[in-house]
Every structure is written in C-alpha cells, then in structure tokens.
Amino acid sequence: MHLATYPQAIEYYQQSWTIARELGNPQGEGNALGNWGAALFKLEQYPEAQQHLESALNISKALGDRANESEALLHLAELYHQTGHPDLALDHCTQALTLARELGIPLLKECEALLITLQPEGERA
Known part of the structure; x- marks a missing residue:
C-alpha cells in the first residue's frame, strides 16, 4: 500500500470498527483495530x-x-523494535513466532525474519 493511501484506509478501519461495535461483533472489532493499528x-x-x-x-x-x-503480537514487536524497546520487541516476536509455528500460518516467515533482526548477533542461529 502506498503511504498516501493509509489515511483513507484508517477511515475505513474506523468505520469498520464502529459497525462491528454496533453489531456486537468482537471478532470484527479486533480485526478492525488490528488493521487500524x-x-x-x-x-x-x-x-x-x-x-x-x-x-x-x-x-x-x-x-x-x-x-x-x-x-497483533508481530505488529507490536515491530512497533517496539522501531521505538527502541528491544526486550519488549523480542518477547512479542517470540510469542508471535510460537503461535505462527503451532498454527502453520504464512505469518511464520515474517516472524522469523524479525526475530533474526532482534536477536543479538551472538545468539543468532
């Protein structure tokens, strides 16, 4: 997605969240909040x-x-990495990676790539 389209996407996520909330759909609320974040x-x-x-x-x-x-854990790991909180980033990334491995979901590759970035050089496999 091009950076210029994110503000419009945020508007759509806000609308999606509002609708999900009004309908009492927590799954929809969570999805909208994750995308919005x-x-x-x-x-x-x-x-x-x-x-x-x-x-x-x-x-x-x-x-x-x-x-x-x-x-959500992966996105939070990226956020903590970007904002200078390496311990929180590593913790969230490890949790995301564990879940992604258990579930066998495509997110696994993103988790593994971020983990390599987060691990101190001496600890990399």
Whole structure:
C-alpha cells in the first residue's frame, strides 16, 4: 500500500470498527483495530498504533483467535523494535513466532525474519 493511501484506509478501519461495535461483533472489532493499528504504525503514529494493537491483541486472546493474536503480537514487536524497546520487541516476536509455528500460518516467515533482526548477533542461529 502506498503511504498516501493509509489515511483513507484508517477511515475505513474506523468505520469498520464502529459497525462491528454496533453489531456486537468482537471478532470484527479486533480485526478492525488490528488493521487500524498497523496502518497507524506505517504512518509512525506509534502511541495510537500501540493502543489499537494492544486492544486487538486483548480481543483476540479473549476470543481464542490465535491467528489474529499472532498477527497483533508481530505488529507490536515491530512497533517496539522501531521505538527502541528491544526486550519488549523480542518477547512479542517470540510469542508471535510460537503461535505462527503451532498454527502453520504464512505469518511464520515474517516472524522469523524479525526475530533474526532482534536477536543479538551472538545468539543468532
């Protein structure tokens, strides 16, 4: 997605979240919040992105939606890495990687790539 389209995408995610909330659809709320947070991250709006991603993570955990939980964890790991919190980044990335491996989802490759970036050089396999 081109950077110029993220503000429009955010508007759509806001609308999607509002509709899901009005319908009492927590799965839809979590999906909208995760996408909204990821778009905010791309625009370097880190505090707001973190808030949305953590909300998406909490909803995914509450619903037992492990695939979206893994995705939220990965996005939070990227955010923490970008904002200078390597321990939090590594913790979230490791959790995302564990879930992605258990589920066998395509997110696995992204998790592995980020983990390589996060690990201190002496610990890399």
